[in-house]
């Protein structure tokens with residue numbers, strides 16, 4: 001069988017404006033997809049209405065468009081995908097790989113944070129649903145940037161939540177279901193998600209889904225040493241000249257080959273970037289300190 005064609009994606013949660021750290025990840029993922037002659041998709045991960053900021057997804061899509069980073073397929077929204085998450089959950093429940101958990105916060109506190117099985121003293125009307133991890137299994141991941149990463153889920157995450165008691169779907173389940181449904185072959189995202197990946201690989205195996213390749217790029221740290229984040233109100237990039245923003249990101253992607261920092265438009269700049277991009281120069285680090293856009 002021929003290998004599936006490369007398909008990458010960028011999957012922001014709509015919790016604030018697109019900041020330079022998310023634009024960094026989006027550009028890395030886009031360049032790798034384009035250089036491989038592949039597709040690139042955008043998915044809005046709007047699973048958590050209480051954390052959502054009104055207008056954020058439209059603002060993020062507009063900011064990506066200004067950078068020339070647009071989805072090859074209609075943008076998928078996780079809020080439209082609950083039926084697919086339910087089908088995956090039903091499959092895991094039917095095969096005994098997931099279970100209803102009636103534990104309260106105090107029951108969970110007794111297990112010291114790493115929860116196994118349901119030890120509730122009382123039944124709840126709407127239990128959480130958890131994934132049953134295997135006792136001795138160590139998941140090994142070969143990340144293209146961070147190298148080998150291994151994790152025993154039984155020791156680090158325990159039986160993790162797939163659907164919360166309040167009915168919200170967990171990111172871990174939704175991301176696995178959607179990456180498979182969209183035919184994603186290569187996941188490029190921030191290193192802060194490296195430790196979620198073994199849970200996602202365990203779910204892929206339990207659901208009989210393929211495991212994509214992973215590349216976790218560094219996260220950008222602001223002047224305070226903290227990761228730039230949408231919810232911490234890091235500056236959006238909406239007002240910068242887009243070619244200047246892209247040029248700044250180019251250097252942070254470890255690319256020293258000169259590219260014009262003024263180009264007639266973003267598509268001219270991006271076409272030159274695809275031709276010049278050297279994936280092997282991406283920084284093999286978990287974080288990079290970023291100073292201001294104005295330096």
Ligand code: GLU
Nearest residue numbers: 011012013045175189193
């Ligand atoms: N939605 C996540 C975020 O905005 C990214 C998830 C992923 O790339 O797997 O941080």
